Amino acid sequence: MRRRALRDEPLIFERNPGRGPRGGYLLPESGIAPVAPEEALPADQLREALPEMPALGELEVVQHFHRLSQMNFAVDEGLYPLGSCTMKYNPRICEVTSRLPGFVDLHPLQPEWQVQGALRLMWEMERALAQITGMPAVTLQPAAGAHGELTGMLMIRAALEARGDAREVVLVPDSAHGTNPASATFAGYRSVEIASGPDGTVDLAELDRLMDERVAAIMLTVPNTLGVFEHRIVEIAELVHSRGGFIYMDGANLNAFAGRALPGAMGADALHINLHKTFSTPHGGGGPGAGPVAVSEALVPHLPVPRVVREGDGFRMLWEDGRSIGPMRGFYANFLILVRALTFIRGMGDEGLREMSEVAVLYANLVRQRLAGAYHLEYDAPTMHEVVFDDSLQQEHGVSNVDIAKRLLDLGFHPPTMSFPLIVHGALMIEPTESPAPEEVEAFCEAMLRIAREAETDPEVLKAAPRETPVGRVDEVQAARNLVLRWRAEEAWPAGVPTRS
Ligand SMILES: *Cc1c(COP(=O)(O)O)cnc(C)c1O
Numbered sequence: 056m057r058r059r060a061l062r063d064e065p066l067i068f069e070r071n072p073g074r075g076p077r078g079g080y081l082l083p084e085s086g087i088a089p090v091a092p093e094e095a096l097p098a099d100q101l102r103e104a105l106p107e108m109p110a111l112g113e114l115e116v117v118q119h120f121h122r123l124s125q126m127n128f129a130v131d132e133g134l135y136p137l138g139s140c141t142m143k144y145n146p147r148i149c150e151v152t153s154r155l156p157g158f159v160d161l162h163p164l165q166p167e168w169q170v171q172g173a174l175r176l177m178w179e180m181e182r183a184l185a186q187i188t189g190m191p192a193v194t195l196q197p198a199a200g201a202h203g204e205l206t207g208m209l210m211i212r213a214a215l216e217a218r219g220d221a222r223e224v225v226l227v228p229d230s231a232h233g234t235n236p237a238s239a240t241f242a243g244y245r246s247v248e249i250a251s252g253p254d255g256t257v258d259l260a261e262l263d264r265l266m267d268e269r270v271a272a273i274m275l276t277v278p279n280t281l282g283v284f285e286h287r288i289v290e291i292a293e294l295v296h297s298r299g300g301f302i303y304m305d306g307a308n309l310n311a312f313a314g315r316a317l318p319g320a321m322g323a324d325a326l327h328i329n330l331h332k333t334f335s336t337p338h339g340g341g342g343p344g345a346g347p348v349a350v351s352e353a354l355v356p357h358l359p360v361p362r363v364v365r366e367g368d369g370f371r372m373l374w375e376d377g378r379s380i381g382p383m384r385g386f387y388a389n390f391l392i393l394v395r396a397l398t399f400i401r402g403m404g405d406e407g408l409r410e411m412s413e414v415a416v417l418y419a420n421l422v423r424q425r426l427a428g429a430y431h432l433e434y435d436a437p438t439m440h441e442v443v444f445d446d447s448l449q450q451e452h453g454v455s456n457v458d459i460a461k462r463l464l465d466l467g468f469h470p471p472t473m474s475f476p477l478i479v480h481g482a483l484m485i486e487p488t489e490s491p492a493p494e495e496v497e498a499f500c501e502a503m504l505r506i507a508r509e510a511e512t513d514p515e516v517l518k519a520a521p522r523e524t525p526v527g528r529v530d531e532v533q534a535a536r537n538l539v540l541r542w543r544a545e546e547a548w549p550a551g552v553p554t555r556s
Pocket residue numbers: 139140199200201202232234276280305307308329344346
């Protein structure tokens with residue numbers, strides 16, 4: 056039981072205001088004479104008044120941030136089936152290795168002979184991802200999935216321009232992640248939407264009609280955002296390749312088949328991998344992440360520099376390569392994310408990775424079986440790692456996917472992704488991942504079934520949810536339009552909102 060209501064937690068600036076420091080440490084005299092600020096700094100850089108810094112003891116700081124952490128839902132708290140985000144467990148061993156001083160204390164400007172271990176790690180990471188994707192080479196530079204998409208599209212552009220074939224269009228299915236058309240546009244292309252067929256996959260006749268000499272590439276998510284595998288992917292790739300286009304594969308959903316199937320064999324020319332989804336690494340707090348891109352032979356000459364190359368027993372950075380698209384960021388990569396992901400990959404091994412995707416798919420199908428009937432399935436196609444229901448059955452009782460999501464919070468689960476993909480109205484996109492115990496998946500299904508019953512018998516309970524969280528239902532439109540960064544708890548809550556105690 057919580058001794059203090061979380062909703063009463065003040066801002067750190069509001070604790071002990073203006074009362075001078077309550078130091079956390081007692082340090083011995085340094086033996087160096089203090090210098091007055093006026094002697095150390097030019098006059099125009101001196102403050103007129105001291106800033107109002109929080110002045111707390113160490114324990115108060117720890118308790119404040121610990122309490123704040125309890126206001127949020129976390130992967131370490133319960134099932135977090137946020138579809139498309141692959142919110143899996145982050146093994147603690149990955150944190151241990153990524154905090155080894157030999158990695159943490161590196162500086163990107165150190166000479167190569169001092170950082171052979173780090174270069175080797177990057178090289179091995181490239182090899183591991185090349186093996187997992189069945190593609191010949193990988194760049195580790197991109198800082199996230201969308202950045203990887205841009206990197207891939209720029210390489211495709213470079214390959215087309217190198218053969219004097221300027222094209223202007225990129226085809227994007229209507230089920231695509233919003234970053235796909237955005238990345239195509241950023242890379243200088245016009246994105247044209249392809250409608251999905253009744254089973255939620257790309258309509259081949261439509262592709263045949265649209266795929267002409269103006270089309271540079273198609274951007275395909277496999278499995279797509281409905282959790283459905285593009286089962287005609289080989290035919291799609293053959294058609295696009297035969298007309299001079301490239302296949303960009305959005306590999307953010309690699310958790311569905313890593314260790315079992317090779318995007319290289321499906322015909323992918325460029326594929327980004329969200330290390331912060333498929334290969335652990337906590338995400339959801341805003342990063343950092345990493346979105347390495349694997350490429351086919353056709354794109355290898357255009358990989359970004361710098362790249363790690365092996366020379367005998369050593370490693371060095373290749374800074375120039377005539378046809379490269381150049382650097383995609385400062386320095387090399389979000390290095391510590393690579394350490395985490397390689398720890399995960401090595402820890403799992405080939406067998407473990409295969410089992411990972413098998414269990415992820417099994418759990419998604421378990422959820423599908425348990426909830427079918429209680430929730431509507433717009434696209435009734437075989438499910439891979441995630442399943443997309445919608446709220447149309449609940450809408451008959453005036454209950455929306457938002458009400459369902461808020462009620463789930465009361466029942467101890469993070470909500471699924473909502474209202475995405477856009478082709479499913481009122482979507483509830485559930486991705487359990489392989490991490491939870493079967494009992495936890497079952498408990499989640501029970502909670503969803505209970506909510507479906509409540510929608511029929513007691514919709515008011517859903518409308519009033521959440522009641523158990525430190526913050527009740529917020530007006531999301533108002534919150535987005537009228538951003539208040541400084542507030543007092545008692546002003547923010549309407550009277551009568553129950554307190555967690
Ligand atoms: C998450 C995701 C992305 C974007 O990845 P970021 O790392 O958030 O930039 C792209 N496509 C799909 C299908 C995704 O799930």
